[in-house]
Amino acid sequence: MDVDLPTEPVVPLQVRRQTGSYRLSDFIIHRTLGTGSFGRVHLVRSKHNLRFYAIKVLSKEKIVRMRQVSHTRNEQQMLMAVQHTFIINLWGSFQDSANLYMVMDFVPGGELFTLLRRSNRFPDPVAKFYAAEVALALNYMHSLDIIYRDLKPENILLNADGHIKIADFGFAKHCNTNAWTLCGTPDYLAPEIIRNERYNKSVDWYALGVLIFEMLSGLPPFHEPDASHVVLYEKICAGPAAIRWPPFNALAQDLILKFLEHDPTKRYGNLKHGAGDVFAHPWFREVDWDKLRKREITAPYLPKIASAGDASAFEKYPEDNVAATYGQPVDDLYGDMFPDFDYAGV
Structure with missing residues (x-):
C-alpha cells in the first residue's frame, strides 16, 4: 500500500528537551483545576513572564505509600522526551521536602x-x-x-x-x-x-x-x-x-x-x-x-475563553488553603527516590 505518512519531527527518547529551572516562589497560585489521589493541579501565573501555567503538585509520601514511584518518574521522563503539537508541554519540574512539582501548559478549553x-x-x-x-x-x-x-x-x-x-x-x-x-x-x-x-x-x-x-x-x-x-x-x-x-x-x-x-x-x-x-x-x-x-484546519468547537487565565471550563474545587502548605519544611524521607526532580528551594 502506498500512503504518504504525516511527517513528524522525531526526538530520540534519550535526548531530553530543554526544560527551565523553576521554584515555587516563581508563581502565583490562582485556583485548583483538578484533584487526584496524590495531589492537585493548580492554575498558576508566572511572576516573570506573566504567562499562565498548570502546576501538578504530588505528595511524595502518598506516591511512595501507593507504590506509584515508577509511574510518576515515567510521566516526567516521557514528557521530557516528547514535543508535539497535540501533546501537553512539560516546562520544568522540581521538588521540595514534601512534594513534587511539574510545570505544564495551561490548556484552557477543559476536557x-x-x-x-x-x-x-x-x-x-x-x-x-x-x-x-x-x-x-x-x-x-x-x-x-x-x-x-x-x-x-x-x-x-x-x-x-x-x-x-x-x-x-x-x-x-x-x-x-x-x-x-x-x-x-x-x-x-x-x-x-x-x-x-x-x-x-x-x-x-x-x-x-x-x-x-x-x-x-x-x-x-x-x-x-x-x-x-x-x-x-x-x-x-x-x-x-x-x-x-x-x-x-x-x-x-x-x-x-x-x-x-x-x-x-x-x-x-x-x-x-x-x-x-x-x-x-x-x-x-x-x-x-x-x-x-500544522493546526491549519479550523476545529469544530472553539472554547469560550474570556481571557488568558480563564479557567471556567474546569470544575470548581474547595481550596482548603492547601497551597499554603507547599514549601513548608518537613523531614524529607523520599527525595532520593525522585532524582530527576531538581531541588530548587521555594
Missing part, C-alpha cells in the same frame, strides 16, 4: 470528556476530527517507542484554538518490545491486558477504537454502569459480538472493528504498514494530515 457529556454524542465529522488528531499524537509517541496506555476523553484537553492536547502520562512507558503491566481505564483496556498477556503499542490503537465509539454514541462500547469490572471484562474479552451498535457511519464502524480486533497481530495500526493503514482508512479519506498536524 474533551466535558464537551462530550454536554453534547451527548458527536456528529461523525466532529468525532473524526478529534480521532485524527489523537491518531497523529499516538503515531508520534509510537515512533519514540512510547506506549501511552491511558487514552480516554478525560485525558484529552482542548486548547484555546479547539485543537487537542493529550495530558497525563502517568501510565506511559518507553518500550520497544512488549509490556505486561495491568494499567489503564477499565472501559479502554484491550483484551490482552485483561488476560495478563504480554502486549505492545497496539493497545493504544485498540483504545482509539473505543474512543471513536464513545464519541459517536456517548458511551464506550462495552460500558456496564451498574456492574462490577468482572462483567465489563467478560464483555471486552467476548469482543465486538457483545456490542450493541447504534446506527453509525458504515466506514466508522469498519474502522472501529479493525481497532477492536482481538488478535493484536491482525489489529489496525499493528500490521505491516503500521499507522499507514490507519491514515489510509476510507473514514479518514478527506483528512489532510499535514494541514491537520
Whole structure:
C-alpha cells in the first residue's frame, strides 16, 4: 500500500528537551483545576513572564505509600522526551521536602470528556476530527517507542484554538518490545491486558477504537454502569459480538472493528504498514494530515475563553488553603527516590 505518512519531527527518547529551572516562589497560585489521589493541579501565573501555567503538585509520601514511584518518574521522563503539537508541554519540574512539582501548559478549553457529556454524542465529522488528531499524537509517541496506555476523553484537553492536547502520562512507558503491566481505564483496556498477556503499542490503537465509539454514541462500547469490572471484562474479552451498535457511519464502524480486533497481530495500526493503514482508512479519506498536524484546519468547537487565565471550563474545587502548605519544611524521607526532580528551594 502506498500512503504518504504525516511527517513528524522525531526526538530520540534519550535526548531530553530543554526544560527551565523553576521554584515555587516563581508563581502565583490562582485556583485548583483538578484533584487526584496524590495531589492537585493548580492554575498558576508566572511572576516573570506573566504567562499562565498548570502546576501538578504530588505528595511524595502518598506516591511512595501507593507504590506509584515508577509511574510518576515515567510521566516526567516521557514528557521530557516528547514535543508535539497535540501533546501537553512539560516546562520544568522540581521538588521540595514534601512534594513534587511539574510545570505544564495551561490548556484552557477543559476536557474533551466535558464537551462530550454536554453534547451527548458527536456528529461523525466532529468525532473524526478529534480521532485524527489523537491518531497523529499516538503515531508520534509510537515512533519514540512510547506506549501511552491511558487514552480516554478525560485525558484529552482542548486548547484555546479547539485543537487537542493529550495530558497525563502517568501510565506511559518507553518500550520497544512488549509490556505486561495491568494499567489503564477499565472501559479502554484491550483484551490482552485483561488476560495478563504480554502486549505492545497496539493497545493504544485498540483504545482509539473505543474512543471513536464513545464519541459517536456517548458511551464506550462495552460500558456496564451498574456492574462490577468482572462483567465489563467478560464483555471486552467476548469482543465486538457483545456490542450493541447504534446506527453509525458504515466506514466508522469498519474502522472501529479493525481497532477492536482481538488478535493484536491482525489489529489496525499493528500490521505491516503500521499507522499507514490507519491514515489510509476510507473514514479518514478527506483528512489532510499535514494541514491537520500544522493546526491549519479550523476545529469544530472553539472554547469560550474570556481571557488568558480563564479557567471556567474546569470544575470548581474547595481550596482548603492547601497551597499554603507547599514549601513548608518537613523531614524529607523520599527525595532520593525522585532524582530527576531538581531541588530548587521555594
